[in-house]
Amino acid sequence: MNSTKIKRVLLTAVLLFSISVNIQAQDEGIATEEGPPNPSDAPVDGGISLLLAAGVAYGIRKQHKRSQEK
Numbered sequence: 001m002n003s004t005k006i007k008r009v010l011l012t013a014v015l016l017f018s019i020s021v022n023i024q025a026q027d028e029g030i031a032t033e034e035g036p037p038n039p040s041d042a043p044v045d046g047g048i049s050l051l052l053a054a055g056v057a058y059g060i061r062k063q064h065k066r067s068q069e070k
Contacts, residue, residue, distance in 0.1 A: 012060060
């Protein structure tokens with residue numbers, strides 16, 4: 001393995017690890033006298049991490065094909 005390929009694999013691993021970190025866009029709310037917080041609140045990160053992972057996979061595939069053509 002050459003050093004650029006090792007760097008790419010390492011960068012990809014770091015990016016995929018950082019995607020898996022649980023980040024909440026909204027706090028859980030504070031229970032009030034009326035009852036518990038609204039359960040319909042959803043974090044914004046729902047599909048963004050999947051789209052980002054798909055983009056990374058697509059980029060790796062495209063780069064792999066480009067390197068094989070040379």
